[in-house]
Amino acid sequence: MMVSSSFSLENEKYDDDGVIKRTGTWVTASAHIVSAVIGSGVLSLAWAMAQLGWIGGTVSLIVFSLITLLTSCLTTDCYRYPDPVHGIRNPTYKIMVKNILGGLQYKLCALAQYTNLVCVTIAFTLTGSISMEAIIKSNCFHKHGHEADCTTVTYQFIAIFGLFQIILSQIPNFHELSWLSVVASVMSFSYASIGIGLSIAKIAVGGNHVKTGLTGLVVGVDVTSSEKIWNTFQALGNIASAYAFSMVIVEIEDTLKSSPPENKVMKKSNVVGVLITTFFYALCGLLGYAAFGNNAPGNFLTGFGFYEPFWLVDVANIFIIVHLVGAYQLFSQTIYSAVESWSSKRWPQSKLITKEYPVRIVLVGTWRMNVFKLIWRTVYVIIITLIAIIFPFFNNVTGLMGALSFFPLTVYFPIEMYLKRAKVPKYSLIWIAMKVLSGFCLIVSLVAAVGSVEGIISNLQTYKPFKS
Template sequence: MAIELQRKNESSMEHTHHEVMEKGYPGKNLDDDGRENRTGTMITASAHIITAVIGSGVLSLAWAMAQLGWVAGSACLLAFSGITYFTSTLLADCYRSPDPITGTRNYTYMDVVRANLGGMKFKLCGLAQYVNLVGVTIGYTITASISMVAVKRSNCFHKNGHEVDCYAANYPFMIIFACIQILLSQIPNFHNLSWLSLVAAVMSFAYSLIGVGLSLAKVAEKGHHVRTTLTGVTIGIDVTGAMKVWRTFQALGNIAFAYAFSNVLIEIQDTLKSCPPESKVMKKASLIGVLTTSIFYMLCGCLGYAAFGNDAPGNFLTGFGFYEPFWLIDFANICIAIHLIGAYQVFCQPIFGFVEDRCTRLWPESGFIKNEYAIKIPFHKPYYINFFRLVWRTAYVILTAFIAMIFPFFNDFVGLLGAASFWPLTVYFPIEMHIAQAKIKKYSSRWIWLKILSWSCLIVTIIAAVGSIQGLAADLKTYKPFNERH
């Protein structure tokens, strides 16, 4: 099996090498597999991870803490952080197979699953990964537009008072976001995306720090007093018994979604230079990325809960838990929008790569799909334009924006997708591939505790998915389109 897989990969590498030579890129340096030379480092990989992990989920953690309380909320944040880091190290070893140091590269998450597990599991992985990626890109379109709207509303509240109805439509801002993504989507691949991820990572630090600072200021206010408890919202005072259960489930889903980045980890690892070994660099990058985001998550969640107590809003920057200083709220929301512009690209690049690779294999002689044309840029290396990439990626961005406009409550679907994909992509496949790669004996102590971890996370995922479905149903009952609010 390993020999057969190696021959297939060698054949693919040879085909890729000839393909690159046929296209005539005299200025491009090729890596050992015939692809464009990888230049990624631990810093760029860490930036990609931070960009992928810190997204819209971080701003809802204060609400999640309010549902779970100080004890369970803090424990869940730490537990999800530890599980995510542990499974990311297992996944990093699977980038090359059969050996994590000298084996053949696998370029995508699906390639990794096919090389280590094969069969039906490979197809299930593809379904889980790409459905989740599409859902996230749609959700980010909505979330970015909400942050843009929040800037407009913040100025309205500052000018007219906090009691004024300052509703604004999201649709124009979704169009603006889509236009920006159409331009950025012409970036060929992850290898050319490092600068965007670094900018987005800086933005994520900025708005997280602003949220933390505003929470600290609110906690330090004279006479500030809110009710917080060890177990979160109180039955009979804040919520009913049934609401407490559902909100607890939803809070688990929010935390799971906030930590999900495994679906792009292999694509990020594929940007790294081969020396030192990619797996070692990726483990360090994962530690830096997960540790950094976990610190911010704890600060945003705990300080947000301390600032608002059991009445914490769903999003403490766009939900107007803070009104002043309005210019700082504006800046934070601009940072969120810029960060999501970069995060959108991090999550959609695997989709672009998958479709383009499939089309290249199906129609290998098509000039529309294969040919790239060099455009000379003064004082810069040539930019290569491909008409298929231009048409297909533009169509994808337009489609995601259109769906976001039809379903403005799609974030609930994304929460459901995040809960549903956490177990298979973050836990199940990394553990199963590690067992297969390391040849761990069935029913050995290591095999047993890995299985216990996997099944425990499955139970949490099911609970979170059920809570998300109930939350979606409740939102559908109370949802009113913008034109019905006036």
């Protein structure tokens, strides 16, 4: 009897597939979604609203949120395959694509994911360094007046951010530090909330001091017709990048208890998470546009629409830096792990790749140095840092990042997996509707990418790396 009881208690620790029993609920999953989505993307929403106007900006926020909600629910139903309730679990996005769509699609998915991860680390480097620069400028303006020449050299701050990442990248098992995700989430909520608060204060004090419009920037007054088109495309990419969380949705669902069925619980979490996120984005975008009007800066916490209280602006930018320093590691560790795992399998006998050397560091302890990791991770950070120095264009890079990730990862793969799992007949009403949606999102991503690339090319004509 005692043996049976012991076996029962031990069995309660595991799910039906032998994995440690999961304890997540719709509340924790909703929190994970909100934490994953709300980040540095909020900083560009006021600028995006200025390009699109009250009508276009509001409609775009709603449309992107609805598309994200739909495709996230489609992905949710593919967590277990072939049956959404009793099928085999797919613990990660890539494994899901591989099991449902096959090897070729899996390779394309991996390419899209790693391309997005590289773009994200570039964007984080750029955004974090801009916040460092903003702190210096904020204190300069406070001390010498708002008309003072507080010009700084951006590339120096990019280099400083990169240096920090080189050091942090050498910490073993950095990706296992769960507290880092919590800190990053708190920081992102904090600086976004400060931005909302400062926008409300600016609106209350300034009255009708800014010019806004139903369609945003006015052709012939604020911009030329071609600039209006390109800026509109970039703005769509900026909004798309703000909703990029498809890569982690499967991992979030994998934390849920097996009963009730994960897909039903996750759909509820999707609705709650996307609603909260869209409300938060609306506050950042709409209030930011109301505060700055058509002159909204590309980054509403570093573009100096806010000068005072200078200390609060400094605090917000410190929060951004702390968030992005940690978030950079959370994203880059996936790239590090993939390359190092492949290399160890490819050259298992190489001491350069496999051998570790104990290095005693005063006040820290023993660091087990691996030469390959040291070289490879350092080179990666240096390359990312150099790219950020060459292309330090916040809105363009953010728009391109959104364009590259939105269609393949948020729309295409979820729709294709759903159509196959649900065995939707070709040319049926649902099949046609899904294909039309996929085609529409492809067009949006393409125009956003073209607009962002055009913006980068245009800026490169006047920008001089290492000089300005």
